[in-house]
Amino acid sequence: MPDPVPLAVGHAPGKFILCGEHAVVYGRPAIAAPLFELQAQATVYPDRECLVVAADIDRRVRVAAAPADDPFARIVRLVCAELERPLPSWRIEVSSEIPIASGLGSGAAIATATARGLLAAFGAALPVERLSALVYEVEKLHHGTPSGIDNTVVVYGRPVWFVRGQAPEPFRVGGSLHLLVGDTGIASPTRLAVGDVRRGWEADRGRYETLFDDMGGLVIRARACIEAGDAAGLGTLLDENQALLVELGVSSPELDRLVGAARVAGALGAKLSGGGRGGNMIALVAPGSERAVGAALLAAGAKRLTGAELAGEPSWHAAG
Numbered sequence: 001m002p003d004p005v006p007l008a009v010g011h012a013p014g015k016f017i018l019c020g021e022h023a024v025v026y027g028r029p030a031i032a033a034p035l036f037e038l039q040a041q042a043t044v045y046p047d048r049e050c051l052v053v054a055a056d057i058d059r060r061v062r063v064a065a066a067p068a069d070d071p072f073a074r075i076v077r078l079v080c081a082e083l084e085r086p087l088p089s090w091r092i093e094v095s096s097e098i099p100i101a102s103g104l105g106s107g108a109a110i111a112t113a114t115a116r117g118l119l120a121a122f123g124a125a126l127p128v129e130r131l132s133a134l135v136y137e138v139e140k141l142h143h144g145t146p147s148g149i150d151n152t153v154v155v156y157g158r159p160v161w162f163v164r165g166q167a168p169e170p171f172r173v174g175g176s177l178h179l180l181v182g183d184t185g186i187a188s189p190t191r192l193a194v195g196d197v198r199r200g201w202e203a204d205r206g207r208y209e210t211l212f213d214d215m216g217g218l219v220i221r222a223r224a225c226i227e228a229g230d231a232a233g234l235g236t237l238l239d240e241n242q243a244l245l246v247e248l249g250v251s252s253p254e255l256d257r258l259v260g261a262a263r264v265a266g267a268l269g270a271k272l273s274g275g276g277r278g279g280n281m282i283a284l285v286a287p288g289s290e291r292a293v294g295a296a297l298l299a300a301g302a303k304r305l306t307g308a309e310l311a312g313e314p315s316w317h318a319a320g
């Protein structure tokens with residue numbers, strides 16, 4: 001039998017944090033960008049009841065019967081409540097190229113793609129800040145106390161300057177910046193790294209606040225470099241950020257190895273990206289050194305490489 005015609009399809013990109021992770025939980029600024037090379041997708045079909053099917057991870061969720069903390073069911077319920085609609089008799093098939101628990105925004109992207117698929121099937125739209133707020137509710141199930149940076153950058157779909165509790169600011173990217181994202185292949189739930197940092201902060205606030213201030217300061221300088229198209233200056237700041245993340249205790253031997261290999265091969269700067277302890281790192285590369293840095297990352301144990309670009313646009317993507 002041919003596949004039934006879908007009612008609608010929703011997409012969302014992954015994301016990477018350029019600088020400022022962890023400190024952003026404590027009110028300092030961070031910069032993040034969408035990773036369009038890796039996408040989540042949700043395809044909506046008519047069915048007998050409301051289901052979310054994630055075949056890649058062997059999940060089939062009956063929304064009406066799912067527990068309150070099921071992230072697949074949560075985003076469906078949130079969208080329906082927002083639109084004041086009952087649960088529809090639709091099956092939402094979810095798939096994603098974004099590795100799970102790797103700092104690339106997989107949870108936020110799947111929730112956003114699901115919400116977009118549903119909104120399109122309902123023939124409805126939401127303002128971008130409302131959609132981001134709904135996805136934030138799902139992020140809380142994954143992360144406990146997320147800063148909100150993941151849902152923001154995934155939903156807005158462009159590089160953002162983010163401060164917790166404030167509307168994100170778009171900013172100019174003065175020249176295109178090329179990055180390689182290297183995956184350690186080690187899943188590392190953000191919740192654990194964020195919890196360890198919290199315990200450290202509670203035990204020694206003075207030391208941690210100083211580290212966070214240093215991170216916030218370099219994020220401000222990083223924005224100036226990006227706006228000026230100063231890739232070399234930005235690279236130096238990424239290296240500084242990595243040193244502070246090592247001091248914070250969220251790097252790992254595998255991340256350190258990839259970061260070191262990228263630098264030796266000519267990267268302008270390299271650091272872990274996201275919660276750390278595993279997951280992904282980023283290397284800022286000059287156009288001529290991309291191939292050498294990629295080869296060095298693979299030789300140092302990277303399980304997957306993804307190319308990324310930091311490029312600005314004059315206005316926000318329409319979302320929702």
Ligand code: PMV
Nearest residue numbers: 021022103146147190274275
């Ligand atoms: O989801 P991840 O691993 O990219 O981590 C998000 C960044 C953190 O600053 C570590 C946590 C947060 O909520 O901002």
